[in-house]
Amino acid sequence: MTSAHRIGTEPGKVTRAIILGVVGLLFAIPIIAMIQFTFRDGLGGGLTLDHWTGLFGEDAARTYRSLFQAIGNSAVLAVVTVAIVLVILLPTMILVHIQFPKIKRVLEFICIVPITVPAIVLVVGLAPVYSVVVKLFGSGAWTLAFAYGITVLPYAYRSIQANLDAVPVVTLSEAARSLGAGWVTILRTVLLPNLRRGVLAACFISVAVVLGEFTLASLLNRVNLQTALLQISQSDPYVAVIFAFLALLLVFVLLLLIGRLGSLQTRSVGRNRKES
Amino acid sequence: MQSPKSRGTGAVLGLLPFSAYVILFLAIPTVLAVGTGFFTEDGAFTLDNIVGVFAPNVLSTFGNSFFVSAVTAVIGAIVGALVCYALLGTKAEGALRTIIDSLSSVLAQFGGVMLAFMFIATLGNQGLITKFIFETFGVNIFENGQWLYQVPGLLVVYLFFQVPLMIITFMPALSGLKATWAEANATLGGTSFTYWTRIAIPVLAPSFIGSLLLLFANAFSSYATAAALVSQGAPIVPLQIRSALVSETVLGRENMAGALALGMIVVMIIVMWGYSVLQSRTSRWQK
Numbered sequence: 373m374t375s376a377h378r379i380g381t382e383p384g385k386v387t388r389a390i391i392l393g394v395v396g397l398l399f400a401i402p403i404i405a406m407i408q409f410t411f412r413d414g415l416g417g418g419l420t421l422d423h424w425t426g427l428f429g430e431d432a433a434r435t436y437r438s439l440f441q442a443i444g445n446s447a448v449l450a451v452v453t454v455a456i457v458l459v460i461l462l463p464t465m466i467l468v469h470i471q472f473p474k475i476k477r478v479l480e481f482i483c484i485v486p487i488t489v490p491a492i493v494l495v496v497g498l499a500p501v502y503s504v505v506v507k508l509f510g511s512g513a514w515t516l517a518f519a520y521g522i523t524v525l526p527y528a529y530r531s532i533q534a535n536l537d538a539v540p541v542v543t544l545s546e547a548a549r550s551l552g553a554g555w556v557t558i559l560r561t562v563l564l565p566n567l568r569r570g571v572l573a574a575c576f577i578s579v580a581v582v583l584g585e586f587t588l589a590s591l592l593n594r595v596n597l598q599t600a601l602l603q604i605s606q607s608d609p610y611v612a613v614i615f616a617f618l619a620l621l622l623v624f625v626l627l628l629l630i631g632r633l634g635s636l637q638t639r640s641v642g643r644n645r646k647e648s
Numbered sequence: 649m650q651s652p653k654s655r656g657t658g659a660v661l662g663l664l665p666f667s668a669y670v671i672l673f674l675a676i677p678t679v680l681a682v683g684t685g686f687f688t689e690d691g692a693f694t695l696d697n698i699v700g701v702f703a704p705n706v707l708s709t710f711g712n713s714f715f716v717s718a719v720t721a722v723i724g725a726i727v728g729a730l731v732c733y734a735l736l737g738t739k740a741e742g743a744l745r746t747i748i749d750s751l752s753s754v755l756a757q758f759g760g761v762m763l764a765f766m767f768i769a770t771l772g773n774q775g776l777i778t779k780f781i782f783e784t785f786g787v788n789i790f791e792n793g794q795w796l797y798q799v800p801g802l803l804v805v806y807l808f809f810q811v812p813l814m815i816i817t818f819m820p821a822l823s824g825l826k827a828t829w830a831e832a833n834a835t836l837g838g839t840s841f842t843y844w845t846r847i848a849i850p851v852l853a854p855s856f857i858g859s860l861l862l863l864f865a866n867a868f869s870s871y872a873t874a875a876a877l878v879s880q881g882a883p884i885v886p887l888q889i890r891s892a893l894v895s896e897t898v899l900g901r902e903n904m905a906g907a908l909a910l911g912m913i914v915v916m917i918i919v920m921w922g923y924s925v926l927q928s929r930t931s932r933w934q935k
Contacts, residue, residue: 381844391734402769406770489913493681493916495681496893497682501673583758587760613769630750
């Protein structure tokens with residue numbers, strides 16, 4: 373590092389501190405303003421804890437019923453979306469990796485498509501699709517997860533694929549097969565334990581995406597956390613901002629955990645290499 | 649033990665659930681979204697909606713969308729690249745990088761409505777900074793109108809997901825610069841200036857422009873933040889799609905939404921194609 377610094381390819385301590393300080397400050401201001409907002413006492417300018425304590429008051433369950441229901445909807449959507457990732461995407465990715473390496477590029481392309489077809493475009497075509505979905509499955513909040521499974525594809529794909537590429541999946545499964553293991557055994561005792569981190573990261577990021585999703589829910593007239601936040605912000609902006617802040621915090625922690633998973637992974641791979 | 653052939657058929661069957669799912673919820677909606685633009689409410693073929701996209705008022709929303717996306721992409725890319733540069737030499741697994749990474753992901757990908765709230769608390773009528781500026785300098789930042797809830801506001805707010813997105817996408821390229829290149833430069837008598845101008849910047853250029861395109865696409869297709877912030881009018885294309893979708897008074901507006909969606913997707917395909925071309929040029933030397 374010092375040699376790189378001497379050649380001038382890395383910033384000096386002062387330069388780094390100035391850049392990170394200025395940008396960090398600019399990004400800290402809105403976050404601080406958001407937190408400060410939750411303590412504001414009306415337009416008067418004083419500070420109060422009322423908005424926070426109000427959440428635990430006797431009437432809270434009744435006053436914020438629609439909000440809590442929306443949080444429930446988002447939680448259900450997160451669970452069903454994760455199930456779609458685990459039951460539909462994950463087996464397909466393993467199958468393609470082991471049996472059809474030739475169509476890996478096709479699968480990658482499909483999984484990246486939702487970036488090019490943004491939610492605001494997809495929703496135009498999802499409206500008629502959902503009129504069929506409602507006839508088949510009813511109008512339960514969970515049905516929106518079918519669309520969310522598509523939204524999370526690029527993120528979930530990337531997390532799982534990074535893990536698939538880092539583990540000798542083909543060799544492992546062939547070794548297990550030559551010892552007489554069936555596919556279910558291979559999947560359960562050999563592949564999944566090795567893919568645990570990638571799969572976990574895919575689940576976390578799917579939860580994060582679902583908790584933050586607004587476009588599809590709003591334009592398909594569904595209720596989730598984000599649409600409820602916007603709705604409640606008209607009548608009780610303080611509570612809306614409190615929950616927005618908590619949601620951001622939760623997503624931040626989820627992503628921090630993903631980051632930890634990732635660094636644990638590289639560290640253990642490095643260690644294995646050294647041993648061998 | 650199964651014979652290889654029967655395993656083959658079983659394996660092909662294994663691809664069915666995913667294929668069916670993607671066809672039902674990705675392919676069909678995309679085709680419908682783009683296709684409805686070519687039909688009237690009654691299902692007759694028409695080019696009226698497509699022609700409608702070229703009406704002056706619709707073209708001006710496309711113009712606004714281009715403007716917002718381009719300005720925030722350029723500023724976001726430059727500021728984001730500066731932050732990446734500042735992070736060079738810090739440990740990739742250290743606390744600083746991990747926290748900046750996670751925070752960037754939160755703001756870049758999951759902000760939406762919450763980002764709009766943040767800015768209403770900061771720069772709204774009663775915002776922390778609005779009041780601070782008024783009390784300290786006696787300046788009312790909204791003297792010339794409520795710009796936060798219009799296109800200029802979008803410029804400010806969008807930067808708060810553009811800069812983080814740049815940090816996430818550009819950091820791998822920047823940290824992929826090889827120490828040996830710097831050493832070679834130094835051995836041959838090069839300075840820090842020649843290192844950046846002759847080696848690093850030319851090598852990073854495709855990746856930088858690629859990230860810039862991704863930022864453009866990101867702002868162009870962003871909906872939630874604008875929907876939460878802009879309550880009157882539809883100055884950008886995604887909001888125009890909203891008003892076409894939710895309007896109950898004007899018949900056939902849903903087909904107009906289709907035509908707008910087609911317009912958006914054409915732009916997205918061109919931009920994302922450019923991104924993937926530049927990205928593949930970058931990955932050539934990254935490994």
